[in-house]
Amino acid sequence: MNKWLTDVGGPGFAHTYRIEEDLYRGRSPFQEIRVIANRDFGRMLVLDEAVQTTERDEFIYHEMLAHVPLLAHAAPRRVLIIGGGDGGLLEEALKHPLEAAVMVEIDRDVIEVTRRFLPQIPGGAFEDARTRLHIADGIRYMDETAETFDVILVDSTDPKGPAVGLFAEAFYAAAGRRLTPSGLIAVQSGSPLYQQDLIRMVRAHLGAVFPHVATYMATVPTYPGVLWSFTIGAAGADPRAVSEETVARRTTGFALQYLTPQIHRAAFALPPFIARDLGIAG
Amino acid sequence: MNKWLTDVGGPGFAHTYRIEEDLYRGRSPFQEIRVIANRDFGRMLVLDEAVQTTERDEFIYHEMLAHVPLLAHAAPRRVLIIGGGDGGLLEEALKHPLEAAVMVEIDRDVIEVTRRFLPQIPGGAFEDARTRLHIADGIRYMDETAETFDVILVDSTDPKGPAVGLFAEAFYAAAGRRLTPSGLIAVQSGSPLYQQDLIRMVRAHLGAVFPHVATYMATVPTYPGVLWSFTIGAAGADPRAVSEETVARRTTGFALQYLTPQIHRAAFALPPFIARDLGIAG
Numbered sequence: 001m002n003k004w005l006t007d008v009g010g011p012g013f014a015h016t017y018r019i020e021e022d023l024y025r026g027r028s029p030f031q032e033i034r035v036i037a038n039r040d041f042g043r044m045l046v047l048d049e050a051v052q053t054t055e056r057d058e059f060i061y062h063e064m065l066a067h068v069p070l071l072a073h074a075a076p077r078r079v080l081i082i083g084g085g086d087g088g089l090l091e092e093a094l095k096h097p098l099e100a101a102v103m104v105e106i107d108r109d110v111i112e113v114t115r116r117f118l119p120q121i122p123g124g125a126f127e128d129a130r131t132r133l134h135i136a137d138g139i140r141y142m143d144e145t146a147e148t149f150d151v152i153l154v155d156s157t158d159p160k161g162p163a164v165g166l167f168a169e170a171f172y173a174a175a176g177r178r179l180t181p182s183g184l185i186a187v188q189s190g191s192p193l194y195q196q197d198l199i200r201m202v203r204a205h206l207g208a209v210f211p212h213v214a215t216y217m218a219t220v221p222t223y224p225g226v227l228w229s230f231t232i233g234a235a236g237a238d239p240r241a242v243s244e245e246t247v248a249r250r251t252t253g254f255a256l257q258y259l260t261p262q263i264h265r266a267a268f269a270l271p272p273f274i275a276r277d278l279g280i281a282g
Numbered sequence: 283m284n285k286w287l288t289d290v291g292g293p294g295f296a297h298t299y300r301i302e303e304d305l306y307r308g309r310s311p312f313q314e315i316r317v318i319a320n321r322d323f324g325r326m327l328v329l330d331e332a333v334q335t336t337e338r339d340e341f342i343y344h345e346m347l348a349h350v351p352l353l354a355h356a357a358p359r360r361v362l363i364i365g366g367g368d369g370g371l372l373e374e375a376l377k378h379p380l381e382a383a384v385m386v387e388i389d390r391d392v393i394e395v396t397r398r399f400l401p402q403i404p405g406g407a408f409e410d411a412r413t414r415l416h417i418a419d420g421i422r423y424m425d426e427t428a429e430t431f432d433v434i435l436v437d438s439t440d441p442k443g444p445a446v447g448l449f450a451e452a453f454y455a456a457a458g459r460r461l462t463p464s465g466l467i468a469v470q471s472g473s474p475l476y477q478q479d480l481i482r483m484v485r486a487h488l489g490a491v492f493p494h495v496a497t498y499m500a501t502v503p504t505y506p507g508v509l510w511s512f513t514i515g516a517a518g519a520d521p522r523a524v525s526e527e528t529v530a531r532r533t534t535g536f537a538l539q540y541l542t543p544q545i546h547r548a549a550f551a552l553p554p555f556i557a558r559d560l561g562i563a564g
Contacts, residue, residue, distance in 0.1 A: 012321035
């Protein structure tokens with residue numbers, strides 16, 4: 001048994017986590033799924049040796065991928081989540097007054113392993129009457145569905161294996177066809193320190209489909225390099241143009257642990273060295 | 283020879299860096315000094331196995347520890363730096379229209395190794411006519427000097443070995459006696475993810491001496507956990523009360539790579555989970 005789990009950032013950099021306990025290790029049709037226990041982060045869900053989410057810091061990634069795009073829409077009613085098998089993103093999205101949250105996850109085992117070992121991450125989200133769960137390929141679902149959505153959230157792994165197509169322009173174009181006129185899509189777009197090529201590609205592909213493209217950041221302690229990026233493609237208003245007052249009003253009662261009105265604004269402030277690496281004009 | 287350098291964050295977490303080349307390894311009277319080359323960060327200065335600064339990301343820590351406190355003073359003329367042997371903080375401080383920058387570094391070898399292997403970090407700072415360098419114990423210097431300063435910057439290692447006393451209330455009280463009436467002191471105060479006890483202690487010790495205590499953050503890719511904290515103790519105005527216009531005006535021509543007026547404001551926005559861990563009211 002490995003005593004440390006190593007999650008690679010760049011060619012010369014990695015995070016490493018001491019394994020206190022190996023709680024689960026199995027292989028689904030799509031990937032290796034592992035749950036370990038760690039002193040700093042509690043239980044950790046690991047897919048193909050990459051940390052996906054943990055007991056202690058899951059709220060950061062999930063709050064930021066849910067609320068920043070949802071707040072950029074004036075009144076989101078129907079939300080589509082692609083991926084997100086641990087249910088944490090679904091739980092955050094359902095804090096908004098939605099009519100429906102459709103989730104399309106390719107790997108049933110991720111849901112089952114999370115519900116068994118990390119049940120507090122989805123909480124009651126899978127039982128919520130507004131939730132509709134499909135175990136299906138998100139790319140195929142996007143091409144075939146006739147439904148429309150106000151907000152689409154893509155909570156994928158890195159672009160390897162089944163997730164590659166989720167970063168393609170064709171997928172964003174298909175998503176654009178499923179959005180209402182003022183709709184938007186938000187995706188996790190990788191590390192601004194180690195995956196600049198990926199972020200540039202995501203921005204170019206979204207920019208070919210949507211008039212507004214905005215990248216924002218959060219610090220996710222268990223993603224390699226900690227600093228993480230998310231990118232929005234919006235058909236309607238500029239997603240940055242959300243006032244602190246709006247954030248405060250629309251998140252009242254959400255009990256957020258990371259996002260505040262000030263953090264919302266701060267998340268869009270890119271340091272010049274990152275803007276330069278991403279080819280964004282300062 | 284180690285092929286990886288491991289820099290510990292918490293009991294179960296570490297950063298690890300592949301060593302492409304071991305450029306220098308020696309022992310000063312105070313610590314082990316090492317310079318390695320790494321694919322992601324270029325040359326890295328390592329003291330007692332803790333990464334201190336690197337070619338690629340040094341500007342983040344140095345810009346944030348220099349300019350945020352210097353901008354919080356209306357017109358700083360005399361600056362004291364305790365530690366900071368690599369000279370990067372000195373270089374940033376000298377971008378302001380100072381009369382004098384006094385630097386007190388305990389370990390001459392740190393300066394010499396940096397100047398040999400990482401000369402671009404200090405640039406010409408040590409040759410600047412405003413610079414006065416003392417090789418001395420900063421704690422003793424603070425007790426014995428009769429000079430006064432507008433801003434004191436403490437660029438120390440973690441509180442181990444010779445740096446322990448730099449985190450003590452007695453040191454901050456001595457610093458307070460060396461500050462002009464509207465003066466302030468800024469210190470690196472460790473990781474908000476792994477050293478919450480340290481930050482709470484720094485805040486309590488500064489709070490016993492100064493009416494204003496403010497913690498701000500930056501993302502330093504090569505410090506364990508990346509998210510890093512700095513804390514200011516101020517005798518005069520609240521250090522947060524600096525307008526974006528002031529930051530823009532007073533940093534014109536500085537060619538900063540991390541700090542912008544928006545980042546300055548964002549740096550003081552603490553996520554609720556961090557504010558809670560640090561015992562700061564939301």
